[in-house]
Amino acid sequence: MSGTTEQRLGDLGEQWIQREVLQPRYGGTEGFGDDSAFLARVETPSELVATTDSCPTPVVNLLAEPDLFHAGWLLATINLSDLAAAGAEPLGLVVNYTLPKTTTVPEFERLLDGVDACCREHGTKVVGGDIRDGAAMQLTATAIGRCAPGSRLRRSGAQAGDRLLLVGSPGYLWASALLETGRATLPEPARAEIWQRACRPMAQLNAGQVLATTGYARAAMDVSDGLFATVRSLCAANGLGAAVTGEFALDAPLAEVAGQCGLRPFDLAQTWGDWGLVVVVRAADIRVVTKTLRAEGVAVQEIGTLTTDTRLIAGTAPWDGIAQERFSPSSWHGGELSTLITSVLGKR
Numbered sequence: 001m002s003g004t005t006e007q008r009l010g011d012l013g014e015q016w017i018q019r020e021v022l023q024p025r026y027g028g029t030e031g032f033g034d035d036s037a038f039l040a041r042v043e044t045p046s047e048l049v050a051t052t053d054s055c056p057t058p059v060v061n062l063l064a065e066p067d068l069f070h071a072g073w074l075l076a077t078i079n080l081s082d083l084a085a086a087g088a089e090p091l092g093l094v095v096n097y098t099l100p101k102t103t104t105v106p107e108f109e110r111l112l113d114g115v116d117a118c119c120r121e122h123g124t125k126v127v128g129g130d131i132r133d134g135a136a137m138q139l140t141a142t143a144i145g146r147c148a149p150g151s152r153l154r155r156s157g158a159q160a161g162d163r164l165l166l167v168g169s170p171g172y173l174w175a176s177a178l179l180e181t182g183r184a185t186l187p188e189p190a191r192a193e194i195w196q197r198a199c200r201p202m203a204q205l206n207a208g209q210v211l212a213t214t215g216y217a218r219a220a221m222d223v224s225d226g227l228f229a230t231v232r233s234l235c236a237a238n239g240l241g242a243a244v245t246g247e248f249a250l251d252a253p254l255a256e257v258a259g260q261c262g263l264r265p266f267d268l269a270q271t272w273g274d275w276g277l278v279v280v281v282r283a284a285d286i287r288v289v290t291k292t293l294r295a296e297g298v299a300v301q302e303i304g305t306l307t308t309d310t311r312l313i314a315g316t317a318p319w320d321g322i323a324q325e326r327f328s329p330s331s332w333h334g335g336e337l338s339t340l341i342t343s344v345l346g347k348r
Contacts, residue, residue, distance in 0.1 A: 006104060009103045072111045077202065085220050087147055095140070097137075097138075158234065166303045168275065171254040178345075210298075227303075244304035254268060
């Protein structure tokens with residue numbers, strides 16, 4: 001690459017960026033440089049699905065030296081998680097970056113590294129996109145996927161008596177926040193593992209595809225705005241309520257963090273930032289679904305039952321949990337960390 005590492009994008013221009021940064025990275029992608037991205041040659045009947053989402057400030061960038069790698073990873077995960085909730089196989093990611101002219105070349109490449117690394121981990125890639133300059137950084141992507149005909153998972157389709165499963169291991173992001181701010185302590189290997197998983201959340205693509213192709217899932221949604229918001233949305237889509245257990249299983253190091261902070265496992269499990277799925281299955285299918293997912297190495301636990309009573313209950317009390325809701329005071333765009341921890345975890 002020509003030029004110095006301290007050069008800023010605003011000093012170089014779009015053509016230089018295309019030639020020196022993007023061409024070496026993506027030039028081998030079919031359709032690179034064309035006006036439209038090439039996704040795949042579809043040889044069997046399939047249904048295409050698409051989702052688009054923007055990336056907020058990663059919480060981990062408030063806990064340590066900010067790194068655009070984390071923003072790139074999160075941008076990809078956010079979008080791929082929506083494909084997981086549909087039970088779709090990803091075909092590719094189309095990205096859209098608005099960057100200040102003061103962005104340096106190494107900063108830009110860290111962003112690209114994060115997106116590309118996340119795509120590789122999920123078995124997909126960037127297939128196209130756009131870059132422009134602007135006063136503030138805005139990162140958006142569109143993920144395209146495919147499902148077998150009739151297998152696409154939706155939020156609707158559930159019935160009273162169906163069970164709720166939580167797919168994935170909740171609590172890593174906010175356990176990391178408690179550790180990094182000194183509210184809890186763990187030996188370094190466990191702390192490093194929690195930090196790594198907080199920085200690199202994984203979309204549950206494999207679980208979504210297994211559930212879709214086997215036909216076990218009646219409805220599904222990814223946990224993007226907190227467990228309460230997810231269950232509330234699933235209930236609204238089906239005209240139902242839910243009785244959620246107050247007993248949640250956390251991975252052992254996270255349970256230790258919760259205990260040190262005087263939190264119930266439920267308090268940590270209902271947070272956002274870990275990109276799991278909530279899946280609705282028939283009561284009769286609980287055992288086989290759980291066995292099938294665990295055989296794939298996927299963490300899964302039963303968390304409640306859908307009811308004709310449209311209220312949301314957690315344990316024996318009405319549930320009015322946390323929700324990262326857009327266009328509301330809880331919408332997350334970055335902010336002061338201690339206030340954020342209090343708003344998410346309710347204490348400390």
